[in-house]
Amino acid sequence: MNTEQARFNMIEQQIRPWDVLDASVLSLLAVVKREDFVPAAYRSMAFFDTEVPLPNGQCMLAPKIEARLLQELEVRKHERALEIGAGSGHMAALLAHKARQVVTLESDPTLARLASENLKRASVTNVSVMEGDGSKRLPTAGPFDVILLSGSVASIPQNLLNELKVGGRLAAIVGQEPVMNAVLVTRVGENEFKSVNLFDTVAQRLVGFDEPSRFHF
Template identity: 65%
Template sequence: MNIEQARFNMIEQQIRPWEVLDQAVLQLLAIVKREDFVPPAHRALAFIDTEVPLPEGQVMLSPKVEARMLQELKVQRHESVLEVGTGSGFMAALLSHRAREVITLENRPVLAKMAIDNLRRAGIGNVEVREADGRDGLAESGPFDAIMLSGSVASVPQTLLAQLKPGGRLIAIEGAEPIMQATLYTRQASGSVAKTVLFDTVAPRLDGFAEPTRFHF
């Protein structure tokens, strides 16, 4: 496989048509080597329009969903970012190039170690991987300028929204199959939180977040 051609095709044929037009994001996807964050057994899937299997039944989101979420979060170089759901560390790597610092939470030890190793090999020094449950965020290290939920939840907990600075943004994929929506929350100067639905997609659940009660008749 010609890796650079495959990377180019991923960007031009999958990501750009999905309304990812921020040139800085597109350049970043050309620089950060996605294949280095994919388990060796699945490296052939690194640039395919699909979720990539990770240990313990987890996945990397598809490239176009990762790219669109990164674009919509609009992280700036002076900002601090919290990610929930580290996985292989690829999204944390992308965020690291746009932020001052990134803290990423992963509750599965195997994945936390994988991410630490991948980020170290990539020479990334402004990401801290913590082995922790992410549903309550990390209030002691907040508030944050941006929060990324790298997976889906039924709904975003208020505890996470409370950890946004004024002007801070949180992006998450909310809902239940077959209908989920990528949603952006923005904390206003008044303290209220504005909600914007961005696009429809589907993603696997993040661990530990509450599910709505289902009634059985």
């Protein structure tokens, strides 16, 4: 496989047509080597338009989903970012090139180690990988300028929204199969949040987040 041609094709044929037009995001996708964050057994899938399997039944988001969420968050160099669901560390690496500091939480110890190793190998030094359940009390202090949920949830927990600074943004994939919505929430005041639906998609559930009751009375 011609890796650079495959990367070019991913950017031009998958990502750009998905309204990812921010030049800084597109150039970053050429800098951060996605294939270095993919398990060896699935290296050939690194540039496919699909989720890539990770250990313990987890997966990486599809390239166009990662790129679009990164673009919509409009991360700035002075900002502090929190990711829920480190996975392989790839999304944290992308955030790290945009932000001053990134904290990425991973509830699976195997994936936390994988993300740490991948980030170290890629010489990404401004990311802290922490084991923790992002649906519960955070093991690190906020507030944050940017929060990204790298997976889907039935609804966004209020405790995460409360970790945003005023002016901060949170991106998540919300809802139930077969159709979910990528959502961008901005904290516009101390007790005021503005939510915008970005696009329809489907993504694997983040571990530990509550599901709605199936019973209605």
